[in-house]
Amino acid sequence: MTARKTRIKTPRELTVKIDPIRGFNDVLATTAGGYVYARTMENFDPADGTLVPGEGLDALNEYVCPTGLTIRKCYLFKNYDSSGNPVHKVLIYCTDKYLYVCPFGGGTFTKLTATTFDSDPVGVLYNFNGKNVMIFSKSGGGICIFDGTKLTIVPDAPEITSMCIHFERLFVTTPGYRNALWFSDDFDPTNWNVSLSEAGFIEMDDAGGDLIKVVSFGDYLYVFRTFGITRISAYTDQRQFAATNLFINSGRIFADSVIVCGDCILFMATNGLYRFDGVTTQKISTGFEKRLATDYVYVKGMYFNGYAYIRVKVYYDGTASVQLLRLDPRTLEAVLMNGATLSDFMIIDCDGAYQLYGTSPIINRVCALNTEDKTMFNNPLKMIWENGESDFGVPALKTLTKFTFYSKGKVKVSFTVDGVKHTYTVEGSDKPIVLKPYLKGVKFKLRFDAADVNACIAAPEFKLEYYL
Numbered sequence: 001m002t003a004r005k006t007r008i009k010t011p012r013e014l015t016v017k018i019d020p021i022r023g024f025n026d027v028l029a030t031t032a033g034g035y036v037y038a039r040t041m042e043n044f045d046p047a048d049g050t051l052v053p054g055e056g057l058d059a060l061n062e063y064v065c066p067t068g069l070t071i072r073k074c075y076l077f078k079n080y081d082s083s084g085n086p087v088h089k090v091l092i093y094c095t096d097k098y099l100y101v102c103p104f105g106g107g108t109f110t111k112l113t114a115t116t117f118d119s120d121p122v123g124v125l126y127n128f129n130g131k132n133v134m135i136f137s138k139s140g141g142g143i144c145i146f147d148g149t150k151l152t153i154v155p156d157a158p159e160i161t162s163m164c165i166h167f168e169r170l171f172v173t174t175p176g177y178r179n180a181l182w183f184s185d186d187f188d189p190t191n192w193n194v195s196l197s198e199a200g201f202i203e204m205d206d207a208g209g210d211l212i213k214v215v216s217f218g219d220y221l222y223v224f225r226t227f228g229i230t231r232i233s234a235y236t237d238q239r240q241f242a243a244t245n246l247f248i249n250s251g252r253i254f255a256d257s258v259i260v261c262g263d264c265i266l267f268m269a270t271n272g273l274y275r276f277d278g279v280t281t282q283k284i285s286t287g288f289e290k291r292l293a294t295d296y297v298y299v300k301g302m303y304f305n306g307y308a309y310i311r312v313k314v315y316y317d318g319t320a321s322v323q324l325l326r327l328d329p330r331t332l333e334a335v336l337m338n339g340a341t342l343s344d345f346m347i348i349d350c351d352g353a354y355q356l357y358g359t360s361p362i363i364n365r366v367c368a369l370n371t372e373d374k375t376m377f378n379n380p381l382k383m384i385w386e387n388g389e390s391d392f393g394v395p396a397l398k399t400l401t402k403f404t405f406y407s408k409g410k411v412k413v414s415f416t417v418d419g420v421k422h423t424y425t426v427e428g429s430d431k432p433i434v435l436k437p438y439l440k441g442v443k444f445k446l447r448f449d450a451a452d453v454n455a456c457i458a459a460p461e462f463k464l465e466y467y468l
Contacts, residue, residue, distance in 0.1 A: 011399075011465040016392045018446070018460040020049020021385070024288040024334045035390040035446075040291075040316055042323070042338040043381040044448075044455075051448060051457040053374035053381050055326070057340050057358070059365040062106030069094040071359040073344045074366065075123045076104070079132045079148050086351050089148060090366065091134070092359060093121060099136070099151070104350070114151040115144060122163055126170070126189060135170065135189055137163065143189065154190045158182050162255060166216040167235055173223070178210035179203055181223055186236065200238055204230060207248055212255040217265060218278055224258050224267060227251075229276065247281045249274075257299040259308050261329045266308050268299045273310075275329060288334050291315055292325075302345035304356040304369070311342060339376045342367075374453050383455060386447035389416070394466055397442055402463035403435040409452030417441035428454065 022028075022037045023046045029037040038046075045054040065071060073093040081087050088104035097116040100109035118139040126135050128145070136144040137160035138153070145152045163172040170189040172182050185191035185198040192199045204211065209226030221232035229247040233240070251271030258267045265276045266284075271294065273285035285292065293313035301310035310325045314336060324337040342358035348368075356369040363377060374381055392398075400415065409428040414421055418441035426433050448457055 009467055011467055014392060014394060014398065014462075014464040014466060016462040016464065018387070019458070021046050021051055021457070021460070022049075024291075026287055026290050028287070029388050032393065035387045035392065037387060038385050039388040040384055040386040040447075042336050043376075043383040044385050044450075045335050046333075046385075049458070051383070051385055051450075051455065053383060053450075053453055053455055054335050054337060056337075056370040056374055056376040056381055057342075057360070057367045058370045058375075059360070059363055059367050059377050060106075060357075061365070063090065063102055063366040064106075064108040065092070065364055065366065066094055066096075066100060066109055066111075069096050069364070070361050071343060071364055071366070072361075073120050073123075074346045074357065074359045075134065076346050076348060076350070076357075077101075077132075077134045077146065077148065078125065078350050087148060088350055090357075091123070091146070092366070093117065099146075101146075104348075112146070112151050115153055122160060124163055124165055124170075126165055128189065135163070137161070137172075141176075145190075157184075157190070157192050162213045164214050164216045164221070166221050169234070171214050171216075171221055171232075171234070173211040173214050177201065179205055181211055181214060181221075181232065183234070183238070196239060202232065202241060202243060204243060206245065208245060212253065213258045215258060215260055215265065217260055220278070222265065222276075222278070224253055224255065226253060228253075229281070231278075246279065247276070249281075251294075254297060254299045257301060257310065259301045259303050259310070261303040261308050262306075264329055266301070266303075266310075266327070266329060268310070268312075270294045273327075284329075284332055287332060293320060296322075298322075300345070302347065302356065304347060305354070309345065309356065309369075338382065339379075380451040380453060383450045384447070385457075386414075387445060389443045389445045391443050392462070392464070394464075395442065396466050396468065397440060398444075398464040398466040400437050400439045400441075400444065400462060400464050403437060403461070404432050404463075405460040406458040407433055407450075407456065409450060409455040411452070411455065411457060412447075412449040414447040414449070415439055416445035416447070418443055428452065 018036050025037045043054045044051045071092045075091040077089040079087050091101050099112045102109040121136040123136045134146045141159040142155040143157045158174040160172045168186045170184040180201040180203045182201045208228035213224040223230045231244045233242045251269035253269045272283045275282050275284045296313035308327045312325045314323045322341050324340040326335040343361045345358045348355040360367050412425050414423040417439045
C-alpha cells in the first residue's frame, strides 16, 4: 500500500507601504506605485508625507457688515495721516451697488453715497498729487477717486474692465474698445485727452482676441486676451511703446484667474491652468485637472505667502462644488479647501500685518485665512484622503490580513475591495494602530475620513497574502 503525499501550499506575502503619503497627481497615480497619490483629497495637507489638517477660515466679527446684503468685493486702502499714523480702511462692495467703508481693525461699515456701481468695481492704489488714493472703475465710463473719506467722480475716462499702474500711468482694458489698451497721462489718472504728450491707446488687431486683463509684471505690461498674451514695453515716452505677441492658446482665458505670483503669473483657461514667466507658458494642471470644471467662468485667485489660492469648481463622483485650490507655483503641490467659498480676496500687508482676507457670501462676513486652529468658521474641517484602485502589481486574489498606520486623532479607515466598501472607526493613539480586516479581493482602495483638529496620519502599511 502506497501512502498519498499531500502538498501544502504556502501563501506568498506582499507588503505595501504608502509612505510618504502624497497629494494629487493624476499622471503619477497611473504608474507603478501610484497608490501613494490621492484621487480625492479635501482639507488635508500632505505636509512632509503625513496627513494633517489644512487651512481654514475665520469670520472677523469685529467688522460689522450691512445686514440684508451680500458682499461681492473687498479692498484695502492704505494711508497715513500728516503725523505718519496709520489710517487704513477696508472697503466692501455689496449687492445694493454701493461701496461701504470701515476702519482697518474693525468697526461698522458705512455707506459711501456719492454714487452707485452697476457692476463690480475694480480698485487700485495710487499716489495722486502727493496723496494716497484708491481709484475705482465705474460702469458706463468714468472713474471714482477715494481719498479715505469721500468719493470724487471723474466722468471723462473710458469704461474699465481691468486696470493697473505702470510707470505712473493708469493702463486699462475697456469693453467699448475690446482691441485697444488705453492709458492715462503720466502722473494724472484723470487726464484721458488723446495726444502724443498726454493719454492714448494701443490697438491690437490679431488672433489673440479681445483684451480682458492688464497687469504690470517686472518692467513690462502684459495684456491677457481671450486667446493669448501680449507684452507691452511702456516706459515714459509713449512714442516708444511697443507690443509683442508671446502666446496664442486654443482655450479661452478667464480674466479674473490671472494672478501675479512673485516671479511668475498663473492663469486659467478652458483647457487648463497655466504658468507664465514673462516669456514662456507651461500648462501645469495635468496632475489634477480631471477634477476641475474647465467651464467655470468665475475662477478667481490671489497669491499669498508662497501659494496661489484659486476659487474653482470641483467634480467628485458626479457632484460639483465650489472650493479653494491652494497651489504652490513651484512644486505644483495642490490642496483643496472644501467649505471655503469666497466671493473675493485681498492681501493685508500693512503695519506688520500679513494676512489673506476675503469675503464669504455664505455668512456675509469679512474673513481671514486660518493657519493655526484649523477650523472652518469655528467648525472642524471635514478631511478626506482617498487613493485610486490598485492591485499593487499582483493581479491575483489577495487577502488583506493586516493594516498598520499612525493617527493622533480619531479617524475612519475605509477599504474598498473589488468595489465593496468596508469602514472601521478608530481612536487616535501614540502607538501604531493595527487592524486585521481579512478582506479578500484583487483590487484595493484606501480612504481616510477625519474631523479632528489633532489629526495626523502617517505610514499606512498593507500586509497581504496570495497564492499563485
